[in-house]
Amino acid sequence: MSKIVFKNVYKTFDSQNVLNGVSLEIGDGETHIILGQSGCGKSVLLKCLLGIFTTDSGDILVDDLSVSDKQRYNEYIRKFSILFQGNALFDSMSIIENVEFGMKQVRRDSKRIIRSIAEEKLLSVGLESRVFDLYPAELSGGMQKRAALARAIAIEPEVLLFDEPTSGLDPVTSGIICNLLKETVKRLGITSLTITHDLKVAEFLSDRSSILNKGRVVWTGNTAEMKDCEDDFVREFYHASCVISKHRLVQ
Numbered sequence: 322m323s324k325i326v327f328k329n330v331y332k333t334f335d336s337q338n339v340l341n342g343v344s345l346e347i348g349d350g351e352t353h354i355i356l357g358q359s360g361c362g363k364s365v366l367l368k369c370l371l372g373i374f375t376t377d378s379g380d381i382l383v384d385d386l387s388v389s390d391k392q393r394y395n396e397y398i399r400k401f402s403i404l405f406q407g408n409a410l411f412d413s414m415s416i417i418e419n420v421e422f423g424m425k426q427v428r429r430d431s432k433r434i435i436r437s438i439a440e441e442k443l444l445s446v447g448l449e450s451r452v453f454d455l456y457p458a459e460l461s462g463g464m465q466k467r468a469a470l471a472r473a474i475a476i477e478p479e480v481l482l483f484d485e486p487t488s489g490l491d492p493v494t495s496g497i498i499c500n501l502l503k504e505t506v507k508r509l510g511i512t513s514l515t516i517t518h519d520l521k522v523a524e525f526l527s528d529r530s531s532i533l534n535k536g537r538v539v540w541t542g543n544t545a546e547m548k549d550c551e552d553d554f555v556r557e558f559y560h561a562s563c564v565i566s567k568h569r570l571v572q
């Protein structure tokens with residue numbers, strides 16, 4: 322488990338201020354969701370957290386480690402695992418080889434041990450042994466997401482990151498995957514941070530959520546309290562999300 326602190330983080334591209342002083346604390350073992358419209362800077366924030374982008378100013382800490390401490394960056398980055406939006410499975414490797422690949426980067430165990438851990442992780446996310454030797458293209462979107470989750474947890478991270486975990490999935494599969502993510506982070510007892518534009522995901526998954534707008538966190542709380550927020554943008558976001566989900570039900 323790990324605590325994450327964003328301290329007044331700024332990030333500009335050319336003259337575009339994408340992050341304008343993001344401050345946020347995510348507690349040990351918390352399931353936190355960052356919500357916001359497309360293009361508001363969610364992925365940029367995630368890339369700053371991972372040190373893929375350097376911030377212009379401010380700091381990001383995981384426990385006592387700062388993303389900007391280059392000497393301890395390996396120790397810092399080792400805490401994370403990410404479930405990418407498009408799963409990022411290697412097409413040329415079988416499902417089980419995909420799970421083993423991540424582990425081989427960080428563990429020195431024998432092939433036999435790595436194989437047995439990979440099998441155990443795949444089973445734990447609901448994939449049966451008959452799919453272990455198939456290739457990603459042979460699996461449905463939901464099964465690929467499960468395989469990517471198995472790969473993410475196989476390296477035993479302290480923090481799990483989910484980037485738009487339900488995008489590209491149909492509503493039923495989205496619900497099943499959300500259940501699996503929730504069950505997995507609770508079972509492992511680890512901190513998780515999800516970024517999404519989908520309020521339904523936050524309502525289902527999160528302990529607490531935040532809304533990002535114009536490069537700042539404009540609201541943090543339990544999603545049930547969101548409708549009572551006075552901030553105009555938060556109200557608009559909440560009502561627009563409700564209209565969309567009603568529309569989905571009518572369809």
Ligand SMILES: Nc1ncnc2c1ncn2[C@@H]1O[C@H](COP(=O)(O)OP(=O)(O)O)[C@@H](O)[C@H]1O
Nearest residue numbers: 334337339357358359360361362363364365366
């Ligand atoms: N590498 C980059 N170079 C320049 N601009 C970028 C880069 N990455 C993201 N941006 C800009 O930052 C803004 C936020 O993007 P992003 O974080 O991807 O949004 P989202 O909230 O949909 O994940 C966008 O306007 C995007 O054009």
Ligand SMILES: [Mg+2]
Nearest residue numbers: 363364365485
């Ligand atoms: Mg994004």
